[in-house]
Amino acid sequence: xxxxxxYELKGLYRxxxxxxxxxxxxxxxxxxxxxxxxxxxxxxxxxxxxxVKKFKQLEEEGRITPGHKILIIPSCxxxxxxxxxxxxxxxxxxxxxxxxxxxxxxxxxxxxDGVFREIKDYKYGIQFTSFYMPGEFIPHIRMxxxxxxxxxxAMKFEMPYVVTRKVRPYDTATLxxxxxxxxxxxxxxxxxxxxxxxxxxxxxxxxxxxxxLAANDIVKYQxxxxxxxxVVFNDTELVSVRTAKSGIFEPLVKVGxxxxxxxxLANIVNPYDGEIMETLYAPLESKVFFMHTDPLTYAxxxxxxxx
Amino acid sequence: xxxxVASVSLPVDEVLTIKKRRIQPEGKTKGMKRISxxxxxxxxxxxxxxxxxxxxxxxxxxxxxxxxxxxxxxxMNPLGIDSITRGIPAFDLDMNRLFxxxxxxxxxxxxxxxxxxxxxxxxxxxxxxxxxxxxxxIPQIRINELHEKELVPFAKKSNVDFVWVHGASTxxxxxxxxxxxxxxxxxxxxxxxxxxxxxxxxxxQMVDGIFSLMKELGIWSGKAPKVRKPIISKDYxxxxxxxxxxxxxFIPQVNHWVELNExxxxxxxxxxxxxxxxxxxxxxxxxxxxxxxxxxxxxEGSLVGRLLRKEVYSK
Numbered sequence: 148x149x150x151x152x153x154y155e156l157k158g159l160y161r162x163x164x165x166x167x168x169x170x171x172x173x174x175x176x177x178x179x180x181x182x183x184x185x186x187x188x189x190x191x192x193x194x195x196x197x198x199v200k201k202f203k204q205l206e207e208e209g210r211i212t213p214g215h216k217i218l219i220i221p222s223c224x225x226x227x228x229x230x231x232x233x234x235x236x237x238x239x240x241x242x243x244x245x246x247x248x249x250x251x252x253x254x255x256x257x258x259x260d261g262v263f264r265e266i267k268d269y270k271y272g273i274q275f276t277s278f279y280m281p282g283e284f285i286p287h288i289r290m291x292x293x294x295x296x297x298x299x300x301a302m303k304f305e306m307p308y309v310v311t312r313k314v315r316p317y318d319t320a321t322l323x324x325x326x327x328x329x330x331x332x333x334x335x336x337x338x339x340x341x342x343x344x345x346x347x348x349x350x351x352x353x354x355x356x357x358x359x360l361a362a363n364d365i366v367k368y369q370x371x372x373x374x375x376x377x378v379v380f381n382d383t384e385l386v387s388v389r390t391a392k393s394g395i396f397e398p399l400v401k402v403g404x405x406x407x408x409x410x411x412l413a414n415i416v417n418p419y420d421g422e423i424m425e426t427l428y429a430p431l432e433s434k435v436f437f438m439h440t441d442p443l444t445y446a447x448x449x450x451x452x453x454x
Numbered sequence: 455x456x457x458x459v460a461s462v463s464l465p466v467d468e469v470l471t472i473k474k475r476r477i478q479p480e481g482k483t484k485g486m487k488r489i490s491x492x493x494x495x496x497x498x499x500x501x502x503x504x505x506x507x508x509x510x511x512x513x514x515x516x517x518x519x520x521x522x523x524x525x526x527x528x529x530m531n532p533l534g535i536d537s538i539t540r541g542i543p544a545f546d547l548d549m550n551r552l553f554x555x556x557x558x559x560x561x562x563x564x565x566x567x568x569x570x571x572x573x574x575x576x577x578x579x580x581x582x583x584x585x586x587x588x589x590x591x592i593p594q595i596r597i598n599e600l601h602e603k604e605l606v607p608f609a610k611k612s613n614v615d616f617v618w619v620h621g622a623s624t625x626x627x628x629x630x631x632x633x634x635x636x637x638x639x640x641x642x643x644x645x646x647x648x649x650x651x652x653x654x655x656x657x658x659q660m661v662d663g664i665f666s667l668m669k670e671l672g673i674w675s676g677k678a679p680k681v682r683k684p685i686i687s688k689d690y691x692x693x694x695x696x697x698x699x700x701x702x703x704f705i706p707q708v709n710h711w712v713e714l715n716e717x718x719x720x721x722x723x724x725x726x727x728x729x730x731x732x733x734x735x736x737x738x739x740x741x742x743x744x745x746x747x748x749x750x751x752x753x754e755g756s757l758v759g760r761l762l763r764k765e766v767y768s769k
Binding site (some may be wrong): 156158159161220233235237238239244252253254255256257279280316317319320386389392393394395402418419426443444445447448 | 462463464465466467540544545546547551558559560561564577586588625626627628648695697700701702703711725727751753754755757
């Protein structure tokens with residue numbers, strides 16, 4: 148294992164911002180795994196830490212196939228994590244809206260540029276990322292449906308679900324999109340949580356990435372031998388259940404639960420008198436794929452996404 | 455009259471309402487032209503607040519000269535304005551990346567959709583921004599090159615100092631102005647002043663510009679104020695960017711909107727702890743300083759100024 152600083156930015160009163168990478172193996176740039184870009188992505192950081200631990204073991208045991216280099220960057224943004232702010236401390240910009248970056252541009256453009264120079268030539272790119280709304284997901288792989296990445300490769304993660312999505316205008320400045328412009332097969336990895344640590348889905352991500360790398364002969368890893376086939380669908384196939392009222396969100400199910408048509412999913416409760424203002428029901432037999440987790444909700448909010 | 459553009463209940467005993475003021479002549483208004491003045495998409499930009507107030511006051515003072523409809527939308531992001539938050543509080547989203555919105559979408563998309571519906575069909579929209587809290591801008595209009603032909607003639611009448619026609623960017627397709635311009639409602643984007651403050655002289659200049667535009671559209675029968683001729687830039691090479699090469703405290707040594715020669719000192723970036731001068735910021739070209747940093751703390755890469763090259767305005 149080689150630990151090195153991928154990018155550094157000097158602070159005025161703070162310690163330098165250091166983007167640290169962990170390299171395993173030697174040879175062609177095979178896989179790059181990137182963790183947090185935003186200051187609230189604690190689970191994404193944790194997942195990378197578990198991967199660093201695992202790859203250290205694999206390297207010591209000689210289980211990384213010769214000729215392959217793997218780079219893990221647990222965090223591109225320690226500054227924001229350390230002050231518990233989602234975006235960049237001074238100007239609130241999002242590093243994951245700055246790719247491919249610009250070395251003479253603004254601060255987060257420079258960070259994006261510095262990181263991207265190091266990671267753009269890898270064959271595979273995996274990013275642990277988070278949804279813009281607070282909530283929990285069934286762990287899955289997400290990919291753009293018009294890019295360089297293929298569903299066949301995504302299935303090698305053996306995650307229960309692979310979700311494809313159409314490219315939207317704001318995607319064009321994300322890491323995932325730009326990786327593909329530079330001909331890296333890029334995948335976004337969603338685990339269950341963002342701001343809290345979920346050990347089970349973190350463990351699932353480690354296992355899944357090992358399966359992916361084993362399937363591509365980058366590491367030697369013996370799984371149970373039973374190949375799990377992913378269900379592939381487009382995100383437009385998810386059925387949203389929206390609130391009509393604002394109030395306290397009282398969920399009655401959990402992410403991953405199978406629900407029948409008419410199953411009560413949640414109550415929206417009046418925050419003053421405790422009256423139930425609205426009960427949300429499952430409109431079809433389905434599985435809870437995403438669930439809002441904040442104690443309060445606004446009206447018109449898609450608090451459930453069902454598959 | 456005050457009208458509700460869009461509203462939604464918040465979780466605890468509060469309704470979020472986006473309002474507009476419509477000023478129109480008495481009697482029938484069918485067939486009359488309509489101008490919409492919009493501001494407050496970013497909650498930390500307040501320059502447009504004064505423009506809305508002053509515009510309404512000056513129209514009322516000569517109400518008999520009004521020959522069309524004026525819609526004033528002072529607060530597109532009321533929660534942001536109330537909490538000194540640039541984006542939409544709680545969602546941490548830039549409202550100017552949500553358009554055209556979605557009636558069936560979440561609260562923010564729903565509000566954006568309601569605003570679009572109400573503003574669409576105006577004969578002209580003026581969307582007033584105030585840079586951000588970091589940079590001070592000379593009154594200027596920014597135009598996406600895709601809409602140059604329709605908008606530059608309006609921009610010339612708007613009493614700004616500078617018209618900046620910039621390149622198209624996919625990321626900007628979700629802005630309010632792009633969404634309107636791409637669906638047939640012309641929208642000018644004004645940038646002036648600085649966030650969290652009001653620069654009265656810029657506000658007065660903009661109000662004059664709006665009266666000029668109203669006159670042009672046939673909404674105002676009174677005398678049109680004399681407007682200044684703007685510098686127009688259409689080439690991205692016209693603008694020179696000054697980014698800090700180090701973090702520190704930026705202390706400017708020149709005023710905003712001054713002409714500089716190559717090598718002139720613009721300011722210093724210093725370290726108050728050690729007393730060191732970390733960088734002397736100098737002008738890389740002969741030009742005029744149309745953007746200058748207002749917020750003194752900079753990171754490496756922070757924008758400290760923008761210059762328009764001399765050859766653009768001395769033609």
